[in-house]
Amino acid sequence: MSIKICVFTGSRAEYGLLFPLISALKTRSGYTLQILVSGTHLSTEFGLTYKQIEEDGFCINEKVEMLLSADSDTAIVKSTGIALMGYADALSRLNPDWLLLLGDRFEAFAAATAAHLKKIPVVHLHGGEITEGATDDALRHAISKMSYLHFTSTESHRRRVIQLGEEPFRVFNVGAIGIDNIKQLKLLSKAQLEASLNFSIGEDCILVTFHPVTLESHTATAQLHDLLGVLNKFPELKVVFTLPNADAEGRALIEMIRHFVSENQLRAVSFTSLGQLRYLSLMRLVKAVVGNSSSGIIEAPSFGVPTLNIGDRQKGRERAESVLDVSHEPKAIEEGLNKVLSQTFQDFARTVNNPYGNGDSTIKILNILDQFKQPLDLKKTFFDL
Template identity: 50%
Template sequence: MMRKVAVFTGTRAEYGLLYPLIARLKASPDFELQLIVSGTHLSPRFGETWRAIEQDGFAIDAKVEMLLASDTACGVAKSMGLGTLGFADALDRLRPDYLVVLGDRYEALAVAQAAAVMRIPIAHLHGGEVTEGAYDDSIRHAITKLSHFHFVACEQYRQRVIQLGEQPDSVWNVGALGLENIRNAPRVPLERINEDFGLKLSSPFFLVTYHPVTAADESPSETFHNVLTALDAFPEHQVLFTYPNSDNGGDQIIQMIEQHVAKRSGVAWAVASLGMTRYLSAVEASACVIGNSSSGIIEVPSLGVPAVNVGVRQKGRLSAESVIHVGTSATDIRSGIEQALTEEAIVLAQSACNPYGGGATSERIVDVLLSAGRLGAKVFYDIPGAGTGAH
């Protein structure tokens, strides 16, 4: 009997990573794909990226509005509550056999907690990772504890999920799903990107994405001001900004981007969302990627481009040698960019080994779901010799 698999997406970046899995599920005769779309996808401020999902040929089975206008911590918490209400209705109507959730966003926690209460088995991607500079770190581990299937990006993360009490035979090291896009997604010429977004980019240029830090002693506005100051030290380079996520403090970052772009007309541009294929293409055409996005850690190393990771948001996440980690001062950021532009860094980026693999991730996930039998209650896994009173 055909099984129904609901895939949740709440942000443009998450959808881009999920694309190969969504496409494989849609093409499979063994599964009925259901898409639940929420978060920034439905927001005009973030580009209404649900339209791109439909343009890719996917039907959206449920749209769940959840974002409030406020980007304060209280506003984000209330958005989670609204999301849970909407997800409960959507899941009750769709009645999926499995729910696929990727990552560590608060939107994902909202849908996961609804699914757990409704006894819908959750397949979680990218568990076991550590990002000490964002409350996403706690959210990721919480989703792990709500989930039955765990698809992690490397062996170190597999061991961490097991350490959290998950049965070893429920945790699969399948690599990072986003690297499948790098292998298979078509590339878009820079001229086409310019045409699509009204830009005038030419090499060399920097691609910049900075997200607010939400769980560490780092001022997002101060750090981003220092990023902008550092960029001004490279007048020969154009700059393309993409918007941050809808975290608390994100609106201020967007305002700072828009003010900077207005002051540097013809040199700097901002795009709410490039989309997956245009983003990968822009990375390949750039001199380096700057900011604190997970893409700089996980995907960019496989594109042969140096990445400058700013501050503590991604602290604790495994990274390739081509990723340059810097502090938050303008001097530190400028030094990191200077290093990324050296011949040594460029050569290293083109040969660096990405610890997140790069195989047939979506195929492996689908195979596991296909072979899954009836799931019973979760049983906590105690690591032998740990937590049992043994000495």
């Protein structure tokens, strides 16, 4: 009997991480792959990235539009409500045996809630992590409690999911699936990448992604203003920005970045979506990853590339020693940038171990899924430490 497994994706970054697993499920004997697409994938404003999924050769079974074009907490709450209604209908049509999703965003929270209430077992990747500066932190733990199978990125994250009361036989440390892409993709050469970007990254380039710290109110624009001010003190540095996701204040940040690029056209460029191949190819070639994105913590160390992590968005997340944490104050950012760009720190970053695994998450996940066949008893016992 073939198991229908529905993979949910609501953002470009999440899809990029899931790509190796989706590819494997497409050809895996005993599974029928379904793909449910939502969130920024369907937004013109954020690049209509569902087209990339189709270009990669996947069939999208359901598209659920749910994202309001507004930049407030209220819009996020309303979008979550719209998503719940849309996912209820989509899951009724698909009737999957499993719903598989990754992470902690509000789109994924709504999908997990819909599946949980419809008695569809949820497979959750990247549970047990901590990001104390983001609303995603609580959503991630809530998704874990609504999930049946858990694939965590480190052993400490596995223990934390068990601490939430999940039975150990359903919780597995498989490493971070994003590392699989680093091991499997044939990355672009510098010349190929520059041609694709229509931008010369030169010898000294940084990759910058800055998201709102969603548990703070109205701080994002001031913090990005400080970061951009520091970047003006490094006129020789090339800068490639990837634009923020659909969080509260995100659109204001996008406008600020585009204004900075317009005033620094010879050394700065921004992209709504680079796609996983160009993004990882660029990460491999830059001097540092700067901002507050999880990719600077999870993927960058596997390339031996330093990360300057700014502020509290990723506070609490396990990290390699090549990740340098600084406050959002201009002086701290400037000192931190000088440090990660120094030859000493560049050399050091190439020696560190990445705690997020070795790039074999996909095969581990598939082998474990093979052990859990339908029908399942979804009445879980709370595991009390």
